[in-house]
Amino acid sequence: MGPVLPTLLLILAGILVGGAWSLYRQEAPRGAIVVTGLLAVLATVGGVLWLLPGEG
Numbered sequence: 001m002g003p004v005l006p007t008l009l010l011i012l013a014g015i016l017v018g019g020a021w022s023l024y025r026q027e028a029p030r031g032a033i034v035v036t037g038l039l040a041v042l043a044t045v046g047g048v049l050w051l052l053p054g055e056g
Helices: 004-025 030-051
Strands: none
Touching: 004 030
16 A cells, blocks of 8 residues: 555545534534544544554
8 A cells, every 4th residue: 555545544634624623613513523623633643653664
């Protein structure tokens, strides 16, 4: 897969951050904002960790 999957995860993270911001601006329920933000954080962490050098 190479650098494709981490790149897609980071793109997804950016979309989710934009979605969380949009939900915040629309005064959506707090739960929706928190879930979207957490998914953005998980996608960012996953993309960055995937790029770090490691075993294998």
